[in-house]
Amino acid sequence: MSEFVRRWLGAAVRAGAGAVLPSACALCGGDADAPVCTSCARQFVHGDGARCRCCANPLGAADAGHLCGACLAEVPSYDATVAAADYASPLDQLVLRLKFGGALALAPWCAGALARAVLAAPGFAPPELLCPVPLGPARLAERGYNQALEIARPLSKLLGIALYPALTVRPRDTPAQSSVAPGQRKKNMRHAFLVAPDMLTLVRGRHIGVVDDVMTSGHTLNALAATLKRFGAARVSNMVFARTPPH
Structure with missing residues (x-):
């Protein structure tokens, strides 16, 4: 069994266990029938x-x-962004559990919150198809899953918008944006993305919705939007669960 499959199965088992066993709210620890209780x-x-x-x-x-x-x-380069919440305590810890801790049961809950924000956003034009921000090959193998894709899957169903998980690729691994000085983050994302060759006809002239867990400086999403437009996209809208407030 490959390391990738082992990690993916481990994450799936943890997510499945959370779905069938009595759960506690991921934020307050109280009884809940969802990953986050109604009060939180x-x-x-x-x-x-x-x-x-x-x-x-x-x-x-x-x-x-x-x-x-x-x-x-x-x-x-992107045209619009919808965020469900601010990336601040205590939601930041929830996002970190999804991103690095294999807590995949949190992804559908994040997708539900994001879907409600999208539907409530004044004047927001729904995209024609969805694309998760891709991970580089080494990071995907290490983590075993892409948290943006895990959010995008249920979001696609909730909004009734087709999802294309392999629309874009990240052919090389760039240093994590959190490890790069703010002034170097734009440069770090240069030439990071490509549209998959067999997906070019899907991109040209279309409105693409890009899904991610967190938007911080915006350089990653901007680089992906620039790539999509370079390959012919007419419009790019971001849909992110959490937005880091400016400091």
């Missing part, structure tokens, strides 16, 4: 507050529906 969901995942319609950073109420100063100064 209401407290930490909500649609309150205006966000930039392009990058989903928080805005003042008077600026609702507009672009933030950063997007006005340098227009990103």
Whole structure:
């Protein structure tokens, strides 16, 4: 059995166990019939507050529906972003458990929160197809799964939008953005992505929805959007579970 298959099976078993055994809320530890109890969901995942319609950073109420100063100064390659929540305590620990701890049972819950945010986003045009942010080959083999794909699968079903897991590829492993100095993150993502050759006809002239767990600086999503547009995409919209607020 390969190392990749071993890790994937281990993650799947952990996810399945969480689905059939009595569960506790991943945030407060109280009894719950879902990964996160209703009380915590209401407290930490909500649609309150205006966000930039392009990058989903928080805005003042008077600026609702507009672009933030950063997007006005340098227009990103993507056209819109919807985020379900802020990447802040305690949700950040939940995301880390999904991303690095094999807690795959959290992915459908994140997808549900994201689907509600997408459907509630004013003026958001639904994409024609979904694409998860791909992992590099070594990181995928090490982790055994792609957390963006694990969110994208149930999100596709909830929104009724076709998912193409192999639409884009990440042919080489780049250093994790969290390990790179902020000023070098854009450079780190240069030439990181490609559209799969057999998927080119799906991209041309289409509105692509890119799914990820967290959006921090936005450089990864911007690089992927730039690649999709270079290969003919008409529009690219990001759908992320959590957005890191600006510091």
